[in-house]
Amino acid sequence: MILQPVKYYSDWLTEENHKSFYLAFLRVALSLWLLKEICINWNSFDVLYSPSTFVVLKNNLINRLPGGLAFVRGHYRWIIAFYIFIIFLNIFGIGRWFTGLLLFLVVDFLQKMNMSFVNGGDYMAKLILLYLIFADSYKYFVLTKQRNVGSDERKFTNLLSNLAAVSIMLQLCVAYFSSGIAKISEPLWQNGEATYYALSMERFMGTAFNKYIAQYKWVDYFTNFSTICFELLFPFLIWVKNWRKPLLIAGVLFHLCIYIFLMIYGFQIVFVLIYGMFLPNEKLLYFSRECKAFFFGKRSEVIDFV
Numbered sequence: 001m002i003l004q005p006v007k008y009y010s011d012w013l014t015e016e017n018h019k020s021f022y023l024a025f026l027r028v029a030l031s032l033w034l035l036k037e038i039c040i041n042w043n044s045f046d047v048l049y050s051p052s053t054f055v056v057l058k059n060n061l062i063n064r065l066p067g068g069l070a071f072v073r074g075h076y077r078w079i080i081a082f083y084i085f086i087i088f089l090n091i092f093g094i095g096r097w098f099t100g101l102l103l104f105l106v107v108d109f110l111q112k113m114n115m116s117f118v119n120g121g122d123y124m125a126k127l128i129l130l131y132l133i134f135a136d137s138y139k140y141f142v143l144t145k146q147r148n149v150g151s152d153e154r155k156f157t158n159l160l161s162n163l164a165a166v167s168i169m170l171q172l173c174v175a176y177f178s179s180g181i182a183k184i185s186e187p188l189w190q191n192g193e194a195t196y197y198a199l200s201m202e203r204f205m206g207t208a209f210n211k212y213i214a215q216y217k218w219v220d221y222f223t224n225f226s227t228i229c230f231e232l233l234f235p236f237l238i239w240v241k242n243w244r245k246p247l248l249i250a251g252v253l254f255h256l257c258i259y260i261f262l263m264i265y266g267f268q269i270v271f272v273l274i275y276g277m278f279l280p281n282e283k284l285l286y287f288s289r290e291c292k293a294f295f296f297g298k299r300s301e302v303i304d305f306v
Contacts, residue, residue, distance in 0.1 A: 012162075014155040019165040021284045022276045023137035024093075026168075027100075029273050030128055031091045034107070037122075037266075038084065048114045049076035073113075083110065093142030097133060104129040120175075121267030127171055128274070135164035165277055172274045173235030180231030189228060196220040204262040213261075223257075230254060238278060248275050 017023070041048065051073040072079065083106050089099045107126050111118045136157050138146055149157070183189040188197065198204050199214035213219055230250060237243040252275065255268040276284065 014159050017136055017139070017158050017161040018281055019161070019277060020136065020139045021281050021288065022279065023132070023135050023161065023165060024140035024142075025276065025284075026128065026273060027093075027132055027137040028091050028141050030125060030132075030270070031087050031103075033125065033269055033273070034087050035084070038080070041117075044117075045076065045080065048117060049073055049079075049110070076113075079106070079110070082106065091141075093138045093144070096138050100129065100133045100137075104133060119266045121265075121270045124171070124175065124267060124270045124274075128168055128270070131164040131167045131171070134160045136161040168274060169238075169277050172271065172277075173238065175271075176231040177235045180228055183228050183231070189224060192221040192224040195223040195227070198262055204264070206259075206261040206263040210261055227254070244278055248278060251275060 012018075046052065086099060086103045086106055089095050090103050093099075095102075104126065107129060111122060111126065183194070186194070188194040196214050199210045199220075204210075230247075234247055234251065238247050252272055255272050258264050259268040
């Protein structure tokens with residue numbers, strides 16, 4: 001009795017890459033997000049990475065290297081240039097897994113050089129990059145086609161890809177649940193006042209309406225406790241098919257409101273990008289074909305986007 005479901009899931013994991021399209025899309029989208037972060041922080045690189053930085057550095061392995069990493073910090077622009085080069089290779093699928101590994105190592109290295117400016121979105125992005133090393137995200141959005149491989153190698157690749165996809169989804173669930181647990185242990189969240197203070201603080205004053213909205217107690221209580229409920233229930237209900245669509249829509253609205261009203265930008269995009277992992281591969285492929293037909297018409301078959 002036990003062997004039958006084990007065999008079923010084993011076959012399911014090896015028969016095909018069930019998230020092939022979105023893994024490829026996530027690889028490209030996350031790479032573009034990294035480029036966006038470079039553009040935003042471009043004028044701050046001297047503060048973040050140069051030898052003259054006044055930021056107190058964290059006591060980690062990177063910063064304990066001989067010379068306090070003085071040589072690397074003195075030539076940090078070469079590292080940033082290499083970083084940008086690797087990102088573009090990753091976007092076009094050049095180098096595949098090796099490029100994915102290099103990108104993860106460079107991101108990890110840069111984050112450890114200055115942990116003071118690393119946020120939740122940066123951590124989540126790095127974890128996704130780690131999982132993508134093991135995933136076959138190169139069936140779509142690449143310059144060159146994949147070579148034909150044998151049946152056994154294909155099954156092993158499918159296994160790794162599906163496990164990587166599940167790991168990314170589980171990582172999102174863990175992030176939400178741990179955040180929800182942390183909130184219910186805080187007095188402000190317990191009293192329903194956390195979002196009131198967030199909306200009222202100048203640091204998070206995303207719009208001119210923040211203070212006006214915060215005046216309504218029912219808004220404060222609703223946003224406060226609905227946030228906790230969403231983060232605690234998402235990891236369990238997202239696996240129930242009938243709940244999946246409402247949860248994903250609620251999640252998009254949840255992160256969009258944080259983006260607009262609280263000016264917390266980094267992790268909102270990264271978290272929402274993971275949502276596509278919960279959608280069926282077939283529907284995503286259908287949507288992609290419809291987009292091709294809309295934008296390129298009869299010429300779409302020549303342009304190999306999917």
